[in-house]
């Protein structure tokens with residue numbers, strides 16, 4: 001059964017028709033890789049799921065409920081976590097304050113500490129430091145950790161490996177692989193190697209439309225599709 005289902009979703013930003021028919025199925029327990037070139041509409045797809053750029057038509061069904069008309073706050077409260085692109089943390093707050101802000105209920109952090117610091121041991125060491133004193137990779141880990149503070153059923157993660165050094169990319173892959181044992185993930189990732197290692201299935205978006213989908217194991221051997229839509 002699908003935990004999340006987008007069917008023929010259209011989204012406008014201002015007068016611009018950005019998503020022109022996006023369908024994505026995210027089975028419970030899977031990692032779905034959302035792929036496509038710069039400007040294809042990957043981030044807008046995640047924002048549309050969350051109601052940040054609401055769909056004008058189509059269906060967005062989460063765990064059996066159509067959420068397309070709901071407000072972002074209520075959508076998130078259903079158990080959907082979001083890791084925005086470009087490491088959106090609060091730079092002038094400490095690591096702990098960044099994590100506290102993500103609490104949905106008091107004490108969420110205590111309940112989830114073992115998991116979070118198990119995945120990202122660096123953050124435990126840095127807990128009192130401001131965001132500004134973290135490296136790019138540590139900031140990205142904090143951005144992911146924040147989405148783990150409340151117990152979410154689905155995580156939307158936008159370009160977690162962007163701008164990271166290879167050793168940190170490896171840590172990030174490891175962390176997402178481990179958290180995907182317990183949480184379903186919709187992952188936007190331009191680094192095809194990262195996407196192919198984490199994804200169970202894929203959806204390719206081109207010019208605001210989902211154009212191809214299938215098992216990741218098939219895509220890895222499909223040079224023609226990779227060249228045509230991803231150009232790597």
Ligand SMILES: Nc1ncnc2c1ncn2[C@@H]1O[C@H](COP(=O)(O)OP(=O)(O)OP(=O)(O)O)[C@@H](O)[C@H]1O
Pocket residue numbers: 013014016018036037038039040041042043044045085190
């Ligand atoms: N606020 C906005 N106003 C106007 N156009 C926008 C806005 N946000 C995004 N767009 C346009 O919508 C299209 C899709 O953008 P989106 O950010 O979803 O792409 P993306 O696939 O995430 O790209 P990237 O790989 O660069 O992150 C792009 O053409 C972009 O220029």
Ligand SMILES: [Mg+2]
Pocket residue numbers: 042043044085158
């Ligand atoms: Mg994007």
